[in-house]
Amino acid sequence: MMREWIVFASTLAVALLASAEAAERRPRQPPPAESVVVAPAQFCEKMCPEDFAPCDPIYFKTADSRCAQVGVGR
Secondary structure, X not given: OHHHHHHHHHHHHHHHHHHHXXXXXXXXXXXXXXXXXXXXXXXOOOXXXXXXXXXXXXXXXXXXXXXXXXXXXX
């Protein structure tokens, strides 16, 4: 009985050691690359040559008379 136990224990130890070595030899997968999302830039059209901030709302432009020559409704 003791001899069978020694054979079983040594077989188990060899199997565990072989699986540990195989796990160390496996190449590691590189971490996944981060994806970059590019949002389209906002495009604002100038209403007149004096329009220094074309993305301002129209009521800003009328309040400071920036584009006074341009009528309402453009």
